[in-house]
Amino acid sequence: MKRLLALGLLSLALGTSVKAQVTERARPVEWEQLVPGARFMDRFLPMPDGVKGQAIWGADSVQNRYVDNGIELPDVSFWGGNILQTPDGKYHLYVCGWPEHSPKGHMFWGNSTIFHAVGDKLSGPYRVQNSIGKGHNPEAFRLADGRVVVYVIDGYYIADKEDSPVWMYQKFDFDARDRKIIEGLSNLTFARRPDGSYLMVCRGGGVWISRDGLSAYQQLTDKRVYPDVEGQFEDPVVWRDSLQYHLIVNDWLGRIAFYQRSKDGVHWVTEQGEAYMPGVSVHRDGEVEYWFKYERPKVFQDKEGRAVQMNFAVIDTLKWEDLPGDRHSSKNICIPLNKGLLLSVLNEEPVTPATKRIEVRIKAEAGFHPQTDVDVESLRFGSYNEVNFGRGCKPVKTRKDGDDLIVVFNGKGSGITSGEFAPKLIGRDVKGNLLYGYARLPYVDYAPALLSARRPIYDKQQNVWKVQVENFGLSASQPTEIEIYSTDKSLAKGEVAALAPYEKTELSLPSIEALATDTVACEVVIRSGEVELERVKFE
Structure with a gap:
């Protein structure tokens, strides 16, 4: 209810014309019973403190924003973009943009330029260093040989390194393999597989694989892998961590995104609850940057592949109401994420309803000491279908193993089936902060044949x-x-x-x-x- 109320307040702030790009999707009734930590949206953390502008562009709902978060300029409308880091600690943002005073305002996006911007901090500010060519909706990734690819609609740029002054423009080859291409090949998103190959998801939700990221992408699916619900889907973002694949896709009309997981990148489960929606950009003091639309999400990953920050293209009004030289525009923002825990199940035999005890290792990390930081009694473990609703297994005892903590759960009510590949844990630390994670099962093949x-x-x-x-x-x-x-x-x-x-x-x-x-x-x-x-x- 609080989230829907926030949407209502935002609509009032922006005026009745928002209805032209808004359809309030009815949420499943069961979502009302979700516990904190169930939704992907619960992983968003407060934005780092920054500089607030004065007399800046934007609707009243974003006048409290941090102007040094992400990238913004008064005379450029930015859109899309993701970040790569180099060994010197610098962060490189590849983002598209166009002059704010362009004759068509936001609708000039088809004439975008891809900018290379650099920052000293992951959250920004980012400063444009140079442009690499024309294009829209960029997504950058590294090949196994270290070269950098910046995908744009209908092609890509490639260079030897992140700050190369010269980029070559080329086009991917696609082999549909006798399948119908789902909603065309635009707004592509990429995840590197352990062998250096790449999995790609297109806007329509088809899954493709390239042997090295540049060779022909070959389609595996004949229908979209998105949730089987009503929605106008676009802006997928896919990534792989050390355990599984993750996919978020946005219903741009309903302004609600969905979160999915997979062990192979082809067969997906959809978790309950919103992945994100307007209002996720929150300051430490509770103030909210109420952007009208959050689109083109991208993630920055840690060494384990976990998403530690999400970037969005945001705009303060309807796209076609952003006119040349007016008070409206768009930018790229950075929001940190709770990266989750590193977990593994120690049971060597498959977990079934008859399993009496489930042992879970919570791995210690820099800045996190599970033996002293975890509120053990708050933990629940099992299938996401159980844990997301406050059910699942309860802890019965613990033991130490080096710096790690082994939690032994009563196996009753785990909900874990033969198809489970990453059971979920939700709980709190001793300060009341969210803890969550997905556990590796020793008997599951995480690199299966396809x-x-x-x-x-x-x-x-x-x-x-x-x-x-x-x-x-x-x-x-x-x-x-x-x-x-x-x-x-x-x-x-x-x-x-x-x-x-x-x-x-x-x-x-x-x-x-x-x-x-x-x-x-x-x-x-x-x-x-x-x-x-x-x-x-x-x-």
């Missing part, structure tokens, strides 16, 4: 189906079953032999019946036992 088929081709003369299967995963596959269906009728079946990562095979499967046509709408299912590894439709 078998994916291309469209089967029917050979009438031989009465066989020919189909190519490739392993896009990070480990070798086991022999698996493959079956081709049409309107729920089996057309062919066979076995896929073990494949090394990125290895492919051509199968020739005898057809169960002779067909009169070469082209048949069909569905391919790859399974291991009763577990479906891929199900894809070809029209």
Whole structure:
């Protein structure tokens, strides 16, 4: 209720015209029962203290902002952008922008320039050093060889280092692999995999993989991986930490974002609650920068891959009401995040409803001493479907192991199923601050094989189906079953032999019946036992 009230106050502050870009999405009733720490939004921390401007641009709702947070200039409208750090401790922000006095105001965004800005602190301020070329909605990432790629809509820039004076513009190649491209290829976001390959999610929610980040991106999915809810989705951001993949996608019309997790980047679970919404930019004294829209989220990760800061492109009014030379504009802001704990389950056997005790290691880190800092009685552990609602396992005892703390939980009510790959912990420290984290399970494969088929081709003369299967995963596959269906009728079946990562095979499967046509709408299912590894439709 407090969040919806904040939205109402913001709407009043900005005027009735906000309805043109706002649809108040109804939240599931169960979300009213979520506990602190359940929502990704609960991880946002107060912004570092900064300098407040006087007589600055912006609606009344953002006049209390820190002008030295992120990047802003009175004569430039900034948008998008993320940060890389170099060994000298400098932070490099790649952000796009255009003159605030442009003839079309904010709608001049199609003529954006990509700027390279540098800061001494992660939260800014960032100062423009140079421009690297035209483009919009940048996202920067490093290749395994250290080169830097700055993606922009329809292409990318590449250079040997972060502050290179010269950048080469090139275009990615995309192989849809006989699948329909979902809502086009724009607003791409990238996550580096452990072997140096890259997983990419496009605006429409399709998942693609490139062997090295530059070679052709190949599509694995045939439908979006976003939550199956009403929404106008865009602005995905994907990242991988030492345990799992994370994905946040924004419903720009509803101004609500959703948070998802995955162990392989293809199969996702959606956690309850808002990932973010207007009003997450809060000062230490409780004041709020009420930006009208928070878009283009990007994360800065620590050495474990955990998100420690989120950057947003923000604007103080409707985009098309930001006119040349007026009081409205946009900027990039930085908000720190609670990075979470490093956790691991010590049980060697899979956790089931019959498991009586679950042992969880809470790892000590610089500035965090779990043996003295954790309010053990506040901890709850188990499936996110339980813990997010205050349920789950309760602690029964603890023990020390070096600087780490081992917490033993009563296994009752964990909610952990065979499909669980990262059970969740929520609790508090002794000062009442949020503690949360996801635990590694020793029996889960976090680098699984990813078998994916291309469209089967029917050979009438031989009465066989020919189909190519490739392993896009990070480990070798086991022999698996493959079956081709049409309107729920089996057309062919066979076995896929073990494949090394990125290895492919051509199968020739005898057809169960002779067909009169070469082209048949069909569905391919790859399974291991009763577990479906891929199900894809070809029209």
